[in-house]
Amino acid sequence: MTTIPRALISPADRSDPVTRWSIRLTQFVLMLCVAAAGLVPIWWLFKGAVSDTQDLIGHPMKLWPTAVNWSNLSHAWNELEVGHYLLNSVVYAAGSCATQVFVATTAGFALSVLRPRFSKVVYGAILATLFIPGTVSLVALYLTVIHLPGLGVSIANTPLAIWLPAGAHAFNILVAKQFFDALPHELFDAAQVDGAGPIRIFWSLVLPMSRPMLAVVALLSLMAEWKNFLWPLVAMTDPTKQPLSVALPRLATYSDQAMLIAGMLISTLPPLLAFVIFQRQVVRGIGFSGLKG
16 A cells, blocks of 8 residues: 655655755745745835835836825825725624624534434535525526515615625535534534523524634625625715725726726725734634534
């Protein structure tokens, strides 16, 4: 029977100084390339945000502007009303995040712990929606938003038009269910013997043990909604109620380029800071949920 080697380089090869230093040099070069691929666009965005428009057009590849113009940030905030659109983005992203976390945790709890009749069929139907492109259901979703079934009212140009459709996210339910499957179900059985109901088990046992997974779902929801463009463009026809992701392309048609890039820099800071703050919880949650890249 042929055994598969655990690594491409054996311990004997690693003991050789030339091989060891070659491996370290290769790792350093690869890490440098990955860092450059991630940091160079952010650096260029920062440089463009504090540059004059003429300097930016004439010397786009310069590492630093000839004259730093910090006023671009304040002009973008006030003249382009980036602050107003940023507030819209925060409201929509926060509400969508709360909706997705609620739906993912409750649906995952029902499918993994409660396991009602036909739960496998329901779970299969939820996973089947992952194979449906969002553009296919765009028209049906818009018709539902402008005329809610049973109520006959329109929620277009309201935060509900962003929040409610965000809850129907099958991937987050998949993450929650996989995480709940890995929890010790003996604790749930013991709690039921002690008289705890489903709500008590969910609130007192499941949620406290699911903080890493909650961080993953929350951060993925925030990132997805922050950069969402197509649905807010359709659901928010009022320009004053549009998020940054929709407002910036519209402002690009008549705005100064340097101020526009300054607005783009402002729009990247909230999700970037959120990831930096919660990166440890995200890594833990991905490891516990069993997701592979």
